[in-house]
Amino acid sequence: MIYVLLFWEFCKIGLMAIGGGMVTIPFLLELSDKYDWYSRDDLLNMIAISESTPGPIGVNMATYVGYVTGGLGGGIIATAGLVLPSVIIIIMVAKYLYSKDKSSLMQRLLLGVRPAVAALILYAGWELAQLSLINYLSIVIALIMLGLMQLLKWHPIVYICMAAVIGIVFEL
Amino acid sequence: MKILWDLFFSCFKVGLFTFGGGAAMLPLLQAEFAERKKWVSEKDLLDYYAIGQCTPGIIAINTATFIGYNKGGILGAVIATLGMVMPSLIIILLIASILRGYMDNPYVIHAFAGIRIVVVALIANAVVGLWKNGIRNIFSGVIFILSLLLLVFADFSPVMIVLVALLTGYLYQIWQRRKL
Structure with missing residues (x-):
């Protein structure tokens, strides 16, 4: 039963998360409220691990959430659910729709989705911030990190490693 | 093969x-x-x-x-x-x-407490990127604010937000064509 539910929920995420791996976060946050599969703290850990291991973030997150929820089989089922809508839609697009003017039509349709997705992620970030930005020290660390990201554009894994060291040194 | x-x-x-x-x-x-x-x-x-x-x-x-x-x-x-x-x-x-097997190790706990802070910064960084790429005119600004309001005050699910945005974008396109 858990497998059917996992597959269904991740199919929905695969269908609705338009624009990349980070877009799955608001949907996964909703799942953590809806079911008893993992906590919001777990979600933050899973995002970090998905960002610092090889592979697309969205796939990593699906595998991780699936594993935490339903073991090895859960990891495979959730990932299959996530990619199934992609595979079907892309085959349809490649077969019937692909032409220059149609692809620009799709891009224009996105006009509304991009800002909505920005709002979705902002809101998810706000909700998750309440878990980890709990005192002045953590807020200062987050702001410095955000500043560094804007200035230096290093890979996320660098900041994640720095944060792990800071966490151990300051005994957060 | x-x-x-x-x-x-x-x-x-x-x-x-x-x-x-x-x-x-x-x-x-x-x-x-x-x-x-x-x-x-x-x-x-x-x-x-x-x-x-x-x-x-x-x-x-x-x-x-x-x-x-x-x-x-x-x-x-x-x-x-x-x-x-x-x-x-x-x-x-x-x-x-x-x-x-290591989730109750004190070092792992501290490391992840630090990591959870930076994940929030990474999410904020993604929002900044999306803002720069996606919010370019009044229409997209309105969609952004409308989406936030629906999330905060009307408790809309992410799925609903995406659907509303798609529909609004589509209607806006039609309206723009009419105007020309």
């Missing part, structure tokens, strides 16, 4: 060597599919990538599926997708099962 194995292996390689997905993946896709294998031209690859960005799902998977379909039909699309997700599956399942 050989092309299917080739597809699987190439996608496996891209999946294995990309950290982070999204924009980080494009150079790798170009190197593997356009330069090394010559399965697509640079220009077509950019088109596939652009379509991958605006169709549902993970961008890297969408791009790989597109190339797989062109090279080997439906089976090719499925094989390319499998190749792309396989490294993630193996690595994440390994890490998750190992970490499970």
Whole structure:
């Protein structure tokens, strides 16, 4: 039963998360409220691990959430659910729709989705911030990190490693 | 048969060597599919990538599926997708099962307390990027604010927000055409 539910929920995420791996976060946050599969703290850990291991973030997150929820089989089922809508839609697009003017039509349709997705992620970030930005020290660390990201554009894994060291040194 | 194995292996390689997905993946896709294998031209690859960005799902998977379909039909699309997700599956399942045993180690606890802070900064950073790319005129600004209001005050689910945005974008397009 858990497998059917996992597959269904991740199919929905695969269908609705338009624009990349980070877009799955608001949907996964909703799942953590809806079911008893993992906590919001777990979600933050899973995002970090998905960002610092090889592979697309969205796939990593699906595998991780699936594993935490339903073991090895859960990891495979959730990932299959996530990619199934992609595979079907892309085959349809490649077969019937692909032409220059149609692809620009799709891009224009996105006009509304991009800002909505920005709002979705902002809101998810706000909700998750309440878990980890709990005192002045953590807020200062987050702001410095955000500043560094804007200035230096290093890979996320660098900041994640720095944060792990800071966490151990300051005994957060 | 050989092309299917080739597809699987190439996608496996891209999946294995990309950290982070999204924009980080494009150079790798170009190197593997356009330069090394010559399965697509640079220009077509950019088109596939652009379509991958605006169709549902993970961008890297969408791009790989597109190339797989062109090279080997439906089976090719499925094989390319499998190749792309396989490294993630193996690595994440390994890490998750190992970490499970260490989650009560004090060092691991402190490290993750630090990491959870930076994840919020990473999310904020993603919002800044989306803001720069997606909010360019009054229309997109209005969608942004409307979405936030619906999330905060009307408790809309993410699925509803995306649907409302798609519909609004579509209606706006029609209205713009009428005006011309």
